[in-house]
Amino acid sequence: MSVTLVLGGARSGKSGAAEALVEALPPPWHYLATAEALDTEMAERIAAHRAARPAGWITHDTPFNLAGTLAALPPGQPALVDCLTLWLTNLMLAERDLAAETARLTEALAAPSRTLVLVANEVGLGIVPDNPLARRFRDAAGRLNQAVAARADHVFFMVAGLTTRIK
Secondary structure (H helix, E strand, O other), rough: OOEEEEEEEOOOOOHHHHHHHHHHOOOOOEEEEOOOOHHHHHHHHHHHHHHHHHOEEEEEEEEHHHHHHHOOOOEEEOEEEEEEHHHHHHHOOOOOOOHHHHHHHHHHHHHOOOOOOEEEEEOOOOOOOOOOOHHHHHHHHHHHHHHHHHHOOEEEEEEOEEEOOOO
């Protein structure tokens, strides 16, 4: 069993690459979706994303309790988390304890009972944000990505649909 982190910017190809890693394994595959449909446009994105996945995927909506959802999955069945950045956003907007939630997640990654692929945005490559909330988010995303990468067996970085192995 292994943990893989796929990082990249928006529309870098990270979700497709992560799905391909999981689909290379025998189904059923578990898709842990962290997005919430808070508006019509996001609901349409989520619906399109689900429709594009082939049969064999079991979707689990988990905007908050990611570690708990992972623990409840049947052992040995591969899983994909898409994405950690939206999960972090949900936690921040709900004013949850980010350090505690990150610790719960990284503990779950310490002894995986399945092949697990996680997707996250790399948001630290741009300018310093101009407001406190955006700076707090950028910093929290960087800390989350570092914590998950430290536990991961493999880390890939996506740019323009191309994959670079980092770890």
